[in-house]
Amino acid sequence: MLEEEHGAMEADGGGWAEAALEPVRWVRMLCRELGATFVAGVVLVYGLNQGFAGSFFRVASDYYWKDVQRVQPATVQFLSIFFHVPWVLKPLWGVMTDVLPVRGYRRRPYFVFSGMLGMFSTAILASVGLSLTSAVVCFVGISTAVAIADVTIDACIAKNSIDKPALAPDMQSLCAFSSSLGALIGYASSGMFVHHLGAQGALGVMALPPTMLVFLGFYIYELKMYQHYMKEKVLNKVTVAVKGMVQTIKYPVVWKPSLYMFLSLALSISTHEGQFYWYTNREPPNPGFSQEFVGMVHAVGAVASMVGVLIYHKNLKDYPFRSILFFAQLLHGASGLLDLTFVLRWNLALGVPDAVFVTLEECVSRVVGRVRLMPMMVLSTKLCPPGAEGTFFALLMCIDSLGMLVAKTGGAFVLRALHVTRTDFSNLWLAVLLRNLLRLSALGAIFLVPTADQTDVLLPQDLLSSGSPVAAAGDEEERLLQLGKLTSRTDDDV
Numbered sequence: 001m002l003e004e005e006h007g008a009m010e011a012d013g014g015g016w017a018e019a020a021l022e023p024v025r026w027v028r029m030l031c032r033e034l035g036a037t038f039v040a041g042v043v044l045v046y047g048l049n050q051g052f053a054g055s056f057f058r059v060a061s062d063y064y065w066k067d068v069q070r071v072q073p074a075t076v077q078f079l080s081i082f083f084h085v086p087w088v089l090k091p092l093w094g095v096m097t098d099v100l101p102v103r104g105y106r107r108r109p110y111f112v113f114s115g116m117l118g119m120f121s122t123a124i125l126a127s128v129g130l131s132l133t134s135a136v137v138c139f140v141g142i143s144t145a146v147a148i149a150d151v152t153i154d155a156c157i158a159k160n161s162i163d164k165p166a167l168a169p170d171m172q173s174l175c176a177f178s179s180s181l182g183a184l185i186g187y188a189s190s191g192m193f194v195h196h197l198g199a200q201g202a203l204g205v206m207a208l209p210p211t212m213l214v215f216l217g218f219y220i221y222e223l224k225m226y227q228h229y230m231k232e233k234v235l236n237k238v239t240v241a242v243k244g245m246v247q248t249i250k251y252p253v254v255w256k257p258s259l260y261m262f263l264s265l266a267l268s269i270s271t272h273e274g275q276f277y278w279y280t281n282r283e284p285p286n287p288g289f290s291q292e293f294v295g296m297v298h299a300v301g302a303v304a305s306m307v308g309v310l311i312y313h314k315n316l317k318d319y320p321f322r323s324i325l326f327f328a329q330l331l332h333g334a335s336g337l338l339d340l341t342f343v344l345r346w347n348l349a350l351g352v353p354d355a356v357f358v359t360l361e362e363c364v365s366r367v368v369g370r371v372r373l374m375p376m377m378v379l380s381t382k383l384c385p386p387g388a389e390g391t392f393f394a395l396l397m398c399i400d401s402l403g404m405l406v407a408k409t410g411g412a413f414v415l416r417a418l419h420v421t422r423t424d425f426s427n428l429w430l431a432v433l434l435r436n437l438l439r440l441s442a443l444g445a446i447f448l449v450p451t452a453d454q455t456d457v458l459l460p461q462d463l464l465s466s467g468s469p470v471a472a473a474g475d476e477e478e479r480l481l482q483l484g485k486l487t488s489r490t491d492d493d494v
Helices: 002-034 036-068 073-088 090-099 108-127 132-163 165-219 227-232 234-249 252-266 272-279 291-316 321-343 354-382 389-417 428-448 469-493
Strands: none
Touching (some): 036 291, 073 272, 073 389, 108 132, 252 389, 291 354, 321 354
16 A cells, blocks of 8 residues: 555555656757747747836836826826837838848847847936937837837848748747746746836846847847849849738738738727826825835736736647637737726725735636637747748737737727826726726627638749749748858868
């Protein structure tokens, strides 16, 4: 009997060990199949530059506008429109990375440039007392730096998704997990820094992520293109890339899911600033959460986001696009009812304290949000034609950014129309209710999403064939890369 129990315990221990080692094996497999520097680049851009910096920036900037610039919540949402402009311009950054190499490299120089721009903008914002306009310019600079780095790494992801389609969900899982882990660290530390350094001083921590982007630009693996021939083909490549985008977006299999993603994001109007001003207001009966608690709630949400990644990676990546996006959108609308319950203070009537309820609400919304976002990202990579991955993926992300821009703008108009201010939150519940109804209305467009599996090839054969303009550009690019590689070897031999 004792021997049986001992054997069972050893089996359980082995099972736990296997589970603990599985992520390590998974990362090693990605490094082997895709390259270690590519995996490191994804972790740096998504984990440090977007996850950590994005979460830290969210908390610190909210307090910056509230306590330093002292503007109204609707005004903050209007100003955030400017912060989204660099993301709307992602096709421009995509064209630059695809067809305007620097010294034969298409990715490395843009990591360096984005890192320097981010460092410069952050240093000014954190060290100088700025007017409202100057602060907006610095915020736009930070946003531009993140957007360029995002486009550059996304181009690498899109190309690898086409070369190895079976690993496309795994790459999105790596992106999402890195982002969630970085967000956990950023949220957990943001409240403490804001409390001890103030909102403006805390923004100085934002200089670390762009510094790492500069280093990434020097070590990430990339084949050098043949310089002399490449310069003569830049204009032609720009023309081919633009024609390829126009040709590709005309296909129903491309524009229909793109339209759905836009509607899904645009109809989810943002009421974040109104809710932030409300739950940090110290006057009863408002919750009056502290800076540290706000950061810790978001940190718990980041853990929940990682749980969402695991749920998708383990159980949902084999479901058809339409099925998973339908139920994700349905849950997205339903989960918004928790916000409504919190704003109306029904949680107190149910005997649930504010701290417990808001933590529960954050966890649910993060899991649902991650499960909803990840298949959208996989779908976007599947719509990119070979030869212009960076440009077209940037176009799709631009469409998504336009959707979020519309959501921010719509939320700002709603908050202003309902007279939600720094001190008056009597109509905030109406804004949240309208947001939830609009989220559910996006289900009416679910027919635009293909029923294909997430590992299927979605693009028609004529777009993938060597005769198409976009594929021809890809063949030309591959020839230049091989020529550059051959030239490099020849130089080494000499």
